[in-house]
Amino acid sequence: MSNNxxxxxxxxxxxxxxTVARExxxxxxxxxxxxxxxxxxxxxxxxHRLGHDLELGGAWVHWFQPHVWSEISRYGLKVTASPKPEKAYWITDGKQYEGTLDEWYEKMEEGMKQLLKDARKHFPYPYDPLREFKGLKKIDHMSVGEKLKELELHKETFDLVYSLWALHFNSTLEEAGLTQAYRLAALVGHNWKLIQETAxxxxxxxGTKALIKSILNDAKGANLRLSTIVSKVERTSTGYKVGTIEGNEFTSTSVVAALPLNALNNIEFKPKLSVKKRLAASEKQASMGFKFWARVRGITTPFILLAPADQKINYAQVEELNDEGGLIVGFGCDSTKLNMENQAEVTKELRKFIPDIEVLDxxxxxxxxxxxxxxxxxxxKKKQLTEYLxxxxxxxxxxxxxxxxxxNGWAGFIxxxxxxxxxxxxxxxxxxxxNQNTNR
Ligand SMILES: Cc1cc2nc3c(=O)[nH]c(=O)nc-3n(C[C@H](O)[C@H](O)[C@H](O)COP(=O)(O)OP(=O)(O)OC[C@H]3O[C@@H](n4cnc5c(N)ncnc54)[C@H](O)[C@@H]3O)c2cc1C
Structure with a gap:
């Protein structure tokens, strides 16, 4: 076979x-x-933006996440903590409140307990998520939003629990799989507050770049081509032919599409991927939101803020306090609703919680x-776990x-x-x- x-x-x-390359x-x-x-x-x-090295995507890790933690140990990397929030601001039933973090958690306790009551039964082995398949199949049609409505919680509790799960799903909850929420609860030993801490x-x-570079450095001999967009994967008599949008072709015995579910259908596979794989990719996973950063004036203590998914900003927390004010990182459930680069828009949304905050950038x-x-x-989304995983x-x-x-485990995380x-x-x-043995 050729050198290529x-x-x-x-x-x-x-x-x-x-990671596949390293293995x-x-x-x-x-x-x-x-x-x-x-x-x-x-x-x-x-x-590098706003004068800082910012994580625009995935960032937080935790020792409850065994695979990433093992890599952190393997490469001797250091971990640091975001500032501990001293205050919480939240919006429920259209009104704005503030209190301590404990008060905020306390208000959610009963709702979270009721919502996650059956998680242990359905996920006795969180890394074997389909083990209780029969039981899961019976509940996988349900979304977190539907389950929450069924519980008939007090409006304030409902709004808070809804808002926090909207943050975890980065979307509204009408399609968000209840089984996905249960799986997360099982992964943190059924301590729902730890879901928030892990994330x-x-x-x-x-930064995450230090970790991924360490893994890549360990993939000795792996060839990497950047700015190479794959458009076609075709099966041949000796394996695969992989084509790029620029018309280049590479051949191999096997192929790994290490792609987001939502981007899987961008590639033309010949023969086509199985019907279920294509369906899953066209249905897409639940997330619809965004993560933004703001350099601000007018803050003196670390805080978190939480609002229902219909607010443009659903959650934010202080990542750094400095002489000027600080850095805030936040999330919203609908990427089309907020222009993250627009100072005036972001200021307006943050002022719903903190009236004298000033966004500098x-x-x-x-x-x-x-x-x-x-x-x-x-x-x-609902049904996707038992239908497609x-x-x-x-x-x-x-x-x-x-x-x-x-x-199997921390799907959606590093x-x-x-x-x-x-x-x-x-x-x-x-x-x-x-393959080598049969060709010998
Ligand atoms: C805003 C945000 C915040 C997050 N926060 C956290 C967090 O705090 N903690 C956490 O653990 N996780 C977090 N995550 C999730 C985490 O970042 C991801 O789950 C993880 O990085 C996904 O890795 P992956 O390799 O599966 O997919 P990806 O990182 O998406 O890798 C897929 C790669 O395929 C490439 N690609 C796509 N199409 C083609 C093509 N046609 N040809 C060639 N290449 C292609 C892409 O460019 C990409 O590099 C967050 C994600 C986002 C977006």
Whole structure:
């Protein structure tokens, strides 16, 4: 076979793709990573804006996330914490309130308990999410929004619980899978407050780029081509032919599409991907929102703020306090509603909570409009777990799909991308070994 033939071509240099490359390289296989953007990292991206290195995508990690934590230990990276909030501001029933963090949590306690009551029964083994398949199938038609309505909670409790889950899903909750909420609860040992902690406190001191670079450096011999957008994957008699929009072609024995679910259908596969895979990709996962950063004046203590999903800003927290004021990071559930670069718009929204706050500058990245992601973090919609997960994880004649969106555990998080990268890497290596043996 020619020198240009690879054992595996990996499409996408996010955490999943780069981890697959490391796993297969360590087994002695030749790999080529084709990445559409001019950088690695995918939905994690450290960019220098507002005078700071800002995480525009995924950032927070936690020791409850075993795969990412193990990589942090392996590469000896340091972790730091976002400032501990001393105050909470929230909007419920159209009115604005403030209190301590404990008071804020307290108001949600009963609603969260009721909502997550059956999580343990349905997810006794969080890393084997389909083990209780029969029972899951019976509840997977339900969204978090529908379940919350059924509980007939007090309006304030309803609004707060709804708002926090809207943050976790980065969308309204009418389509958000109840099973996805249960799975998260199971992953944190049924302590719902830890869901918030895992996703908003601890971050890498040198940024996510330090971690992904460490993994890539360990993928010894992997070839990486940036700014190479794959448009076609075609099965041949010897494996695969992978074509780019510029008309280049590469061949390999196997292929890993390490792509977001929402971007999977951008590539023309020949033969087509299974019907269920294509359906899942066209239905898309739930996230519709955005993450923004603002440099502000007029704040003196770390706080969090939370509002229902119909507000343009659903959540924000202080990431840094300094002589000028500080840095705020926040989220909203609908990327079309707020121009993250518009100082006046962001000021207006933040002033709903803190009347004298002044936004000096603000920024963000529109991951929903970005053709390489078409979504933020992947949270499954109702029915998707039992309908599609198993199928999405299935290999089709040497063609594998990898990514956080298809993980067993922390799907939607960096941890899930690494988990899926490790599992897929192992499966690709097995496939290639079997292939070598039969061709001998
Ligand atoms: C705003 C935001 C906030 C988040 N916050 C957190 C957080 O705090 N903690 C956490 O753990 N997770 C968080 N996440 C989620 C986390 O970032 C992702 O789950 C994870 O990075 C996904 O990795 P991946 O490798 O599966 O996919 P991706 O990172 O999306 O990688 C896929 C790669 O494929 C490339 N690609 C796509 N199409 C093509 C093509 N046709 N040809 C070639 N290349 C292509 C993309 O450019 C990309 O590099 C957040 C995500 C976002 C967007």
């Amino acid at each position: 033939h690879y054992d595996v071509i990996i499409i996408g240099a996010g955490f999943a793709g780069v 297969v390289c360590q087994q002695g296989f030749r790999s080529l990573i084709l990445e559409g953007r001019d950088r690695i990292g995918g939905r994690t991206w450290v960019a 908003s406190v601890y971050k890498l001191s040198d 603000c920024t963000g990245h529109d991951w929903i409009a970005d053709p390489f992601s078409l979504g933020t973090w992947a949270m499954l 198993l199928e999405l994880q299935k290999e089709e004649a040497g063609l594998f799909i990898a990514g956080s969106d298809y993980a 941890d899930g991308a690494i988990e899926s990268g490790i599992t897929t890497g192992k499966n690709v290596a097995k496939y290639l070994q079997k």
